[in-house]
Amino acid sequence: MATAVELQNVVKSYGNLQVIHGVNLTIDPGEFTVFVGPSGCGKSTLLRMIAGLEAISDGDLLIDGERMNAVTPSERGIAMVFQSYALYPHMSVYKNLAFGLETARLPRAEIAKRVQRAAEILQIEPLLNRKPKQLSGGQRQRVAIGRAIVREPKIFLFDEPLSNLDAELRVQMRVEIAKLQQRLGNTTIYVTHDQVEAMTMADKIVVLRDGRIEQVGAPLDLYNHPRNLFVAGFIGSPKMNFLQISAAGIEADADITGSAAGGGRDVPMTLGIRPEHISIDPDTGAALGSLKVVLVESLGGQTVVYATAANGQTITVVLDGQVAVGETLEAFFDPAKAHLFAADGNVVAGARLPHIITLV
């Protein structure tokens, strides 16, 4: 039976410096939740507070409805995989896996059984007698995960587990961790600064910035409906284009200026269009004007184009096929897939854009 985690107004302060500002979050049983955000956003701190490695300054941590603030890390029913793996360097792989079970004074036969099973799952059986220094980065990663599995925890915590691996291995381990989680069905919290990891692995993404939650939702939810400029810019690659436009001609269900003054039609607004939603097909919808290609990244089937708009702003476009530097493109976009943000950075719901956009 999987386990729920709940954060209620959780605060972390170091002396007078507050780094987590009252986080509220519910993680459903069996859910794969990813904390994502730039360096220093507090995602690792939050994870460590759940693990019990950092004290919770204020607010409550509930695991299966039980308050865990004062419970020691080993009694919270969690297991954690560290960024550095944190393997015990002087112990064999077997001993690394067995250490927690030996500490818990499990019978020797039971320890052997569990270690064997974890080793099978992670395909590290031939490595059991080796020391960590004799392992490659990927193998160490597996041992670190194995050490988490053997404890049969209710919750897995991962703190940027793939950031020390090379690109190819990272993709491979990403898939394996996701499969493992599906197979074991444990509630999992995974911290990363890599939005691609977040998008590909998560059931639920929690975007953090400066110790606050910016948005919580399923990956495509965040991609399709970012709540503000930060989330819009953080989720998706290449990054969403932000164009300064005039509010004139825009209609919306609500006050589009996002300011209490309201009504003003000349306030600057930001139009967000993802590079993959810009095309050179006039049937796409609204016109974006002429773009002059200044740089291309040819990926073969697709080309990432960096082009300059009429107002001098650089716009990123992902196009099928191949494009040359110096070409001029007539660009169009689908207004339904564009996002309009008010001056305060929050998205304007239900905005209807005019057919021709004026960049400012």
Add this chain to the structure above:
Amino acid sequence: MDITASDPAARTNRRAATGELSRGFGSRERYGYLFLAPWFIGFFGLSVGPMIWSFYLSFTNFDLLTDPKWVGASNYIRMFTTDPKFMTSMRVTLFFVVLSVPLKLIAALTVALLLNRGMKGLPIYRALFYLPSLLGASVAIAILWRQIFAGNGLVNKFLALFGIAGPSWISNPSYSLWTLIILSVWQFGSPMIIFLAGLRQIPADVYEAASLDGAGRWRQFIKITLPLLSPVVFFNAIIQTIEAFKNFTPAFIISGGTGNPINSTLFYTLYLYQEAFGFFRMGYASALAWVLLALVAIFTAFAFLTAKYWVHYD
């Protein structure tokens, strides 16, 4: 004219000049040896030469005044068969080594662990604890120590506050060696600094992983700290053992060079000194020195042999 590296003409001239020299005399090598000379002279003149000389002397009788007389291995034979003071001094030294080294290492590690907990004013405490290591082997401290543990010394004055009449610690054969052991343990600063450096090397996340694995402080110490610190323990143990075997100044000062009371502080080195400079038996003293060297070598070799069972290198 000022010759600088940026002046091409000067550079060419200089290169030509040195080229000529090196062709003629191998001057580059010669300059190298010239700079090494102080070390060479010191090493061969003050270490290797005297060692070879003393090895030769150990097979002779030599009183500094007449020529050495070759006596074969009789110095060594006498030592192990008919010299009770040799056995006494060996016993005193071994007792001192076996007790002072572990006690000193335990003191050093304990304080290092306390200091490693990230307290305020760490540099000050570190310096204060290190100070005795710098002062400890000096004559002044040994004299001070003698006063502290004397019949009317500081220790007894303190005990008198509680109505306890303490003995004269340094002139009582039951305690005299212990005062020297305490003096040695008090100088735990230098192994402490090395332990502290070793503790700093252990990554914090390994302890975090251990605490998630349910290991409490004691189990973390036994299962994580000690094994990961074992290379440092090994190093400190060997260095301190060698130091303890060589212990001389405090023993000399506190007993006034006699090793008394009733030879209870007759350290091996002190006995060696008496034989050499008290009785001018240089041949016998040389033999004693070589036996000490062999003993230290055996201890060290033994430590290295056992190392693979308890020293963990990453």
